[in-house]
Amino acid sequence: MAIRQEQRAVAGRNKPQSYCDSWAGHGPASLLSSSANRGWSGLSAELRNHGKGTIPWMTSRSDIEICVDVCGNESLVTRRAAGIEDRSFARRGTIWLSPPGLHRFVDHAEDMVGILHMCLPLSQLSPSNLGSNIDGSAIGALRYERAFEDSLLAEIAYAIAAELHTETSAGNLLVETLASSLTARLVQKTANASSNQPFPLLTAKGLDRRRLFRVLDYIEANLEGDLTIDHMASIACLSKFHFARAFGQAVGQSPHRYVSARRLQRAKALLLQGDRSLADIALALSFSSQANFTRAFRQATGQSPGQYRRELSSCHRGKSLTVCGRPFRI
CATH class of the missing domain: 2.60.120.10 (Jelly Rolls)
Structure with missing residues (x-):
């Protein structure tokens, strides 16, 4: 009771x-x-x-x-x-x-x-x-x-x-x-209770600009590939535990949240191109199935990938931009 x-x-x-x-x-x-x-x-x-x-x-x-x-x-x-x-x-x-x-x-x-x-x-x-x-x-x-x-x-x-x-x-x-x-x-x-030394607190220093940009460039180049903490940490010359903290300090987001946001933007760009199937986009962005990709995309945007593609296509149809002083249809 x-x-x-x-x-x-x-x-x-x-x-x-x-x-x-x-x-x-x-x-x-x-x-x-x-x-x-x-x-x-x-x-x-x-x-x-x-x-x-x-x-x-x-x-x-x-x-x-x-x-x-x-x-x-x-x-x-x-x-x-x-x-x-x-x-x-x-x-x-x-x-x-x-x-x-x-x-x-x-x-x-x-x-x-x-x-x-x-x-x-x-x-x-x-x-x-x-x-x-x-x-x-x-x-x-x-x-x-x-x-x-x-x-x-x-x-x-x-x-x-x-x-x-x-x-x-x-x-x-x-x-x-x-x-x-x-x-x-x-x-x-x-850890052994008899030890007076606590488990060491892992300190993290923010990434310097050179290493940070190297990691960000690597992420951008591999959004449609296999991105792991191990690989990113090795590029930054840090252990993966130190890297996760240092990246968060430098960017304001954890690595997985940053990659999620960048992959979402890449998904939007691929949907706008219109020449790849939803299943292909899902696989390219490391989802195990189209259904999981659709669920995550809807959670982030409020729309399914198909709805997002159709709306963008209808909005852009017939519109034009001026590029270098000349009309450019989109």
Whole structure:
């Protein structure tokens, strides 16, 4: 009773997102969405419903698994592993962490809707990824955890769940950045409690104009290609974690938001040309399907790509511009 009263008191924070409603109809123990065909770098993820009952579960030997309740199920979850029995009521933002190779049993007292499973490769813990001096003890510190809450990890999970649900043009960049942030936060949170040295705060210096323009030119030249944080960071001669912060300081936007905006402008230009199909434009701008491109374009502009193309064509038909003193029809 006390738990439910507390949940009502923080109802605003635990209120399910709109995408939770669409997952609820899929039934128990079902895969709702997967990153398998998205080309993500840094982590993989699945959204699942889980039915009532007990299931055995084995974590891959090369991945750390982080599960997050992104909807708020208010269901009792019991996990048994490593000599620990963990009983907790799942609510929105509840997190379960399992190290590589862990065999465990998980019991759900009720059906659970919208559980995000994230698999983080151990390679994410390398110093080259985080840009800081992290030794092998960081991996050992990521041990089996009882259920816990962490607002930063939860927000990262919500962003990944939203990207799984609705693909965006720069989703790969977003996930790559979030994977680095997720890794840094996990190591910070689970580092050896006996150490007096906190996980180093990663400082970032704004990009100088020469390196910034080099990165911006690279982005512009590859809007219809494969843009990754790794490639952009290497052009700026920074680790990818430092790069994301430095780029944000210099431009005022994260890399994925900047690329999303530029790809939207490129999409408008390609639609205006009128000689490429919507499917071809979607593929060129790194969408996995025309439907996802249409959804993202409509969300950004209020129109479908087809409507935007028709309106521009009708507006421009019969109009003319003056170029170098001569009429030029558009």
